[in-house]
Amino acid sequence: MSTDLINGKEMRVDYSIDIDMGDEEITVIQLVRDGIEYMMTCEGKGQHAKIVLRSLQVPELLVSLPAPIYMLVGEELLTRGGEVC
Numbered sequence: 001m002s003t004d005l006i007n008g009k010e011m012r013v014d015y016s017i018d019i020d021m022g023d024e025e026i027t028v029i030q031l032v033r034d035g036i037e038y039m040m041t042c043e044g045k046g047q048h049a050k051i052v053l054r055s056l057q058v059p060e061l062l063v064s065l066p067a068p069i070y071m072l073v074g075e076e077l078l079t080r081g082g083e084v085c
Contacts, residue, residue, distance in 0.1 A: 002063040
């Protein structure tokens, strides 16, 4: 899964929530692939951003991807007259 994530392969998100931690927001995403549950967290912004991917079967094993991170979550943005809808 980590290789697909790094290569920009599209993945189906089963659940996602944004958690406001005061000065920082963390996005928690649940993914299921081949019957295995994964949790991905997106923390920070800019040069302080990181994505952590872990299997819920063995939470101690994780893959952490440092900045720069570019990730599209959800549908592509639709624009109308230059404004984001």
